[in-house]
Amino acid sequence: MEKQQTDKRTAIMQAAMELIAEQGLHGTPTSQIAQKAGIGVGTIYRYFKDKDELIGAIHEQVHGQFVETFIENYAPQQPVRENYLRIFTALIRLFIANPFEIKFIEQFYNSPYGVAKKRAQEVECEKPLFAFFNQGKDQQVIKDLPFEILLGLSLGPLIFLARDHLNGFVDLNDQTIAALVGANWDAIKR
Amino acid sequence: MEKQQTDKRTAIMQAAMELIAEQGLHGTPTSQIAQKAGIGVGTIYRYFKDKDELIGAIHEQVHGQFVETFIENYAPQQPVRENYLRIFTALIRLFIANPFEIKFIEQFYNSPYGVAKKRAQEVECEKPLFAFFNQGKDQQVIKDLPFEILLGLSLGPLIFLARDHLNGFVDLNDQTIAALVGANWDAIKR
DNA sequence: CGGTCCGGAGTGAACGCTCAGTCCGTTATA
DNA sequence: TATAACGGACTGAGCGTTCACTCCGGACCG
Numbered sequence: 001m002e003k004q005q006t007d008k009r010t011a012i013m014q015a016a017m018e019l020i021a022e023q024g025l026h027g028t029p030t031s032q033i034a035q036k037a038g039i040g041v042g043t044i045y046r047y048f049k050d051k052d053e054l055i056g057a058i059h060e061q062v063h064g065q066f067v068e069t070f071i072e073n074y075a076p077q078q079p080v081r082e083n084y085l086r087i088f089t090a091l092i093r094l095f096i097a098n099p100f101e102i103k104f105i106e107q108f109y110n111s112p113y114g115v116a117k118k119r120a121q122e123v124e125c126e127k128p129l130f131a132f133f134n135q136g137k138d139q140q141v142i143k144d145l146p147f148e149i150l151l152g153l154s155l156g157p158l159i160f161l162a163r164d165h166l167n168g169f170v171d172l173n174d175q176t177i178a179a180l181v182g183a184n185w186d187a188i189k190r
Numbered sequence: 191m192e193k194q195q196t197d198k199r200t201a202i203m204q205a206a207m208e209l210i211a212e213q214g215l216h217g218t219p220t221s222q223i224a225q226k227a228g229i230g231v232g233t234i235y236r237y238f239k240d241k242d243e244l245i246g247a248i249h250e251q252v253h254g255q256f257v258e259t260f261i262e263n264y265a266p267q268q269p270v271r272e273n274y275l276r277i278f279t280a281l282i283r284l285f286i287a288n289p290f291e292i293k294f295i296e297q298f299y300n301s302p303y304g305v306a307k308k309r310a311q312e313v314e315c316e317k318p319l320f321a322f323f324n325q326g327k328d329q330q331v332i333k334d335l336p337f338e339i340l341l342g343l344s345l346g347p348l349i350f351l352a353r354d355h356l357n358g359f360v361d362l363n364d365q366t367i368a369a370l371v372g373a374n375w376d377a378i379k380r
Numbered sequence: 381c382g383g384t385c386c387g388g389a390g391t392g393a394a395c396g397c398t399c400a401g402t403c404c405g406t407t408a409t410a
Numbered sequence: 411t412a413t414a415a416c417g418g419a420c421t422g423a424g425c426g427t428t429c430a431c432t433c434c435g436g437a438c439c440g
Binding site for chain 1: 343350376
């Protein structure tokens, strides 16, 4: 049954992601992952070499979702401002609709080996965003700041507030999201 | 020797903060803290009931530094914009001048019991900032957004970019800091 | 003043426990 | 029945915490 195999693999990843999101990388033992996934501990090691590989696989999947959301919402021929508002509205919606995913990513990047992973991948994976900001700079509608600063100005508030929203410190509805993304645009527009 | 007593306590806290900043809460054993502080493992427990109390003490100290920086740079009688630029420039300078402190705080708030601590303290400790943003809203120079959103727009990019700076992904010098804080102001100003 | 005693800071081997990962008996499949 | 998938008791490493002990500077005798 290849179907079952995939099912178990998915179940393990889902269980691990949810537990790590709430308890942290070091706070979730494999025994707990197995219990939540409804399988035995040993089964985890039939699908993943070790815990690191499991965590890496989850990261890759979640990261893929984020990149996909960007690509789906990017229409190069449209004005930069419209693209910006659409993309980052979609992103924060994605963040708060998938609480486990975003919390997992935070745990991942705050762990020692998350930094290493980022250093290796970043250049490659953020290329589309890089190109998008350059387009805006060329058209003189976005401030002439280094890419990383523009990224920080855009992503920083989103991540900060997505976490606050998920912790119940603030309520992000359609109205506040629109205001937030609009304010973000004010920060980077010329 | 009362002097020595304080010295050891400080040495333990400093060693623990630096190690936790780089290895995470669960990644730093007490044995390593003791070694770095140049003391025996047992000595830690002469000054702190357990590891949690040690971590709590470090958090309180670092948090105090941040609040202090805000208070030192807040001049209520001056224009809101000047205050904003001065305060948040000082804050990001503090962040990147104290790499261990900011990394420790991130580790702390990403741990399960950091959230609980925040929930309990936040209302109290962010009062001065709350008042400051309200002053700006009253004078109609700051957008009429919920306090938490304004906080996210201001602190989000700072934390995001401070981390990137400390990880070597971006270089924050006087010029880029000024541009960053300026862009932040554009985000929240009316 | 020399010698003894003593309180408490400091220590690290040892303990109980939890973890990631293994291994082999059991179960399901074909 | 043969083969592959699975489960969970088990293992050794490593953790936070403890506690019996050492050490030393000052108090107190004779």
